[in-house]
Amino acid sequence: MAENQRVTSFAPRIADWQTRAGRHGLPWQGTRDPYRIWLSEVMLQQTQASTVIAYYERFLALFPDVTALAAADPDTVMHAWAGLGYYARARNLQRCARILAYETNGCFPRTAQALAQLPGIGPSTAAAIAAFAFGAREPILDGNVKRILARYFGVVGDPSTRAVEQNLWSLAHAVLEAAPADLDMTAYTQGQMDLGALVCTRHQPDCARCPLNASCHARQHGQQHLLPTPRQRRARPERSCLMLILECQGHLLLHKHASPGIWGGLWGLPQFDTPDALRAACGTMGVAGGDTDSDEPSRLAGISHAFTHFRLHIEPWWLRANACRLPAPGPNEAWVPITRLGATALPAPLEKLLGGLYPPSDANPDEGGVN
Template sequence: MRRRALTGSGGFTVAPDDAASRIAAWQRRAGRHGLPWQHTRDPYRIWLSEIMLQQTQAATVVPYYTQFLALFPTVTDLADAPQDTVLRAWAGLGYYARARNLHRCARALRDTHGGHFPATADELAQLPGIGPSTASAIAAFAYGERTPILDGNVRRVLARYFAVEGDPASTRTGRQLQAHAQSLIDAAPAGLDMVAYTQGQMDLGATVCTRSRPDCARCPLAPDCQARIQGRQHELPSPRARRAQPLRHGWMLIAQCADRVLLQRRPDSGIWGGLWSLPQFEDETALKAACARLSADSPPQALAAIDHVFTHFRLRIQPCWLRLPGSVPGQVGADQAWAPIEALDAHGMPAPIARLLAGLYGDTSRPR
């Protein structure tokens, strides 16, 4: 077996000439094969799966992926759809900037590339919302380009295999891991199955080289994995420094008039960007002032508070329900609409707001 010595970041020597081939062979034998985005060379479907899988488990993604493709079978269908329709199909997956970027990228592909994806990672990375790792995944899966990916699972595998210190998400450590990822491809034989190899890295991180319980006995890289040799599987990759999660507060108004509820579209920037939600206020005073502007003849009723966790903070939502007499007001504020209660699910909403309204109304017109 031809072996070329490479020096890892810890000063030791590894010989990864066959590491990529081992990963590819393992994937064909023991990797995941039933995911709906596998067994396709369509860059649109590969791109969609890669975006959905960012920060989201595969089991969660599967039904959204299937539904999304039913609504938007091609990248041109996606580009032609209104943003509201796209966000509604995405609602519940979280990290909504992904959906907005997906839509923006689809329009760029339609308008500047004739609805066709470029064939190289470098060209793909020039598109809006496509980072280097996603570009490499599309190029590898769709076109067989020998280019390394570096998603979260792959970073963990590489950090252990090469015993790389430091937070894998940091710029400095990321550069080290990128260099190691490229070295494995450079050392691999010319006939390397890039589809199996690329999928195999993801499968290893997702099912074998897991964060808390790495199963080294099943790993094709175990013989020369430096973390295993040094007994440091549970130390690497280095944990991120934990930051305190600040608690923020927001007051939300559920204003009901007749059989309609007042919704407000959130700005494109910030949390839940572009989605329909409830009018939100900084404090109770501002909420009561809004109730007065709606000519309410009774005070709002406070409901049970809801906590929602974001990446960098927790939001405590205090919902208040207000029943307005008479007919639905003819004028509302900018980006507001009186939505029929029976059609609330036709609006793309943040998951906790959709659950709140579904729990309140069900099939009736008043809270339970």
């Protein structure tokens, strides 16, 4: 196939394939509502569609439009997001909703350039919203599209580097400019996502089913597993900390993480660097040691959690204090009824840890909240 034909046929072949064989039943499809599209695109940024579906539907039930999300209690937003990870996305969602609700009466900008000025909306997400909601002729370049373009055009080099990414953006623009004027932008945009998720997958590309197979560089040269060029991996640093699970009168002492931060806006457990520091804090609160009749804190089995840039080893320590009154919480701390843990915005590893210690079946949702 001639080179110009490889370029001109790229987009229509993907759009045709999507219409015939792509995904059509996802809950965020079949709408032009930019709020619903924006929400799905942000949730899908680092999470697979199969995981996003339940979160998306729950989020929409709680916050059906921009105004509802803008007015919501940030704790409720974080709780609805908890488990999806990358919590900056949830904080940016609400920042963005507030800008739209208070500055544009809840209306979304219609161009990718204007959308990309809003918090948490990068150029590819902005293009996807503009294409799905307004039919804009804008290219996307998420991880799936980078992989397809790198394989199809034989682009060598790590796509996370600036030069290679610029090259891929140029190709994304070129294939769209060369496509017919009547290209269905919804089918094309969705088709790139579907092709990357279902056919041109990272580890097992199914070239026999691919609409691009007749002129794909990687297929012709047997380079599917060489492209895109893998990122040079550095060893992930390890960090560790101790966390105190302090139980007193059916409550746990929780600490609110500052924003911005890796768990910013979520509730967590008080953290310490050493067992001595943890014991000293218990002594200062009057819940262990000295004249108290509480036991000393005891160490539980450790857990690990992988973040993008490091791995965190958590050593939980547990103490049931016998104090007759709840000790005064420190700054950014609160005593939370154990029965309300299920309704509290916790990071996923702590939700799992505390869920194991205090099973949700014991919960009574009518009991009081954070105090």
